[in-house]
Amino acid sequence: MSWFKKDPLQIIPFDTYGTNEHLYLKGRALEDEDIDLDKKDWFSLLLNSWKRFETDEIRNSPLVISLPNQEIIKSSTDAEGYYLLDKSSDNLKHHIDDEGWLEYYVSYKSNSKKRQIQLNNKFKGKMLIPRQNTSFGVISDIDDTILHTGVTSRLKWRVVVNTLFKTPHKRKALEGSAEFYHLLHNGKTNLEANPIFYVSNSPWNLYRYLAFFLKNNNFPKGPILLRDFRTPFDRTPKMELAHKYHEIFNILKTYPNLNFILIGDCGEKDAYIYLDVVKEFPNRIAAIYLRAVEHSKRMKRISTLFEDYNEVPVLIVENGEQALLHARNHGFIA
Incomplete structure (x- = not known):
């Protein structure tokens, strides 16, 4: 032996x-x-x-x-x-x-x-392969958008604790997010199959962990697009664009006849990335939803950023009911 x-x-x-x-x-x-x-x-x-x-x-x-x-x-x-x-x-x-x-x-x-x-x-x-009965697609962040990770904590210590010291069973989805995503997936007719794409800066090492979380919390199934965990000894070529830009741009180019809803949070760079996406793909973004975070300075910064913005509908989401009402008023959900 x-x-x-x-x-x-x-x-x-x-x-x-x-x-x-x-x-x-x-x-x-x-x-x-x-x-x-x-x-x-x-x-x-x-x-x-x-x-x-x-x-x-x-x-x-x-x-x-x-x-x-x-x-x-x-x-x-x-x-x-x-x-x-x-x-x-x-x-x-x-x-x-x-x-x-x-x-x-x-x-x-x-x-x-x-x-x-x-x-x-x-x-x-x-x-x-999105079916013909789709009205739009959804591109969503994961961290602090549907899963509490603590990216706004000092030195990101909560990210470390939540990721390394909690099982996916104990990770809870943010309130109302799974229900909202199913409504978006089913669309206004309740018979659609609108695709959901989960794009995160988490490394591929967490793929099964995040897939388990999404399934365990009853989110619609969708591609999970993570990034390579690069080390100083990494021998693969580095992407020209930052990970989220690369993935979002590629999705939009893959489906040129499909408009998209972008969902993220106010914690890090989602707002700035999504504004760049609107500029790069005019008339392709139906709405932007940004979940509020417990960080007063960042919230003030994001609120100011969108104060006079009118290119696409934008909602800073304080609670799930706000998102549902906004989506119904814009004809996204039943």
Whole structure:
């Protein structure tokens, strides 16, 4: 028996988005550190927090991606274990479900790895293709927009405590946010499938943690778009645009005929980013919602920023009822 038995391999496909003719698939190949999100004791909590950031990537490994239209595509991971497939494809619209999700499978190339591989080397991923019955899309921040993290706290100490020392079971959604997002998802007719995109500056290491939180708090399913946790030794190319700009711009370019509602908070840079988005994509933003935070100086700054602004409807949200009333008055929800 080996005292240094290596962990089995896994692939974590991220929920992404695309179109009927274009694939955009992303995920990461890692050693399986056996992170159990259902464990709530303090030792497991600390151990899981350590495992999320002490990742063992499977670098430069050949992969095989299988699509439901019988297309087989060869891919590979990069120096940080990520795979990204960004290419044209055909006949995808015939394989999506009622909400617009396309399922695919990604595997390690046969015999490319001799180590144990979980789940028979077949890992299911999903890509969202918005259906025709959509009126608009929603792009939402996560931290302090729907999940209290404490980004306005001094030295961000609350972010550290909440992220590393609380299980996703104990993380509560901000009041009324899940209900509001479902109403937006269903639209004015209550029969729509308006896509929700969750864009956060949290690192990909927290993907499963945040996915668990969204599901556990009954948010509509949507692509979760996080950023690479870069270190001084990172060998992947750095993006030209900051993460949120890159993701929001890419979503708007992917769906040129769809307008969007932007949701964030008053805590950090969301307001300034969203104003830049309005300038870059005129007539594409239907409304901006910014959740109020407990920080008087930042609240005053954001209120002043929008004092005479009339390019698009903007609401600084003090409570859930305000958002519901505003959305109904603008014809977004039933």
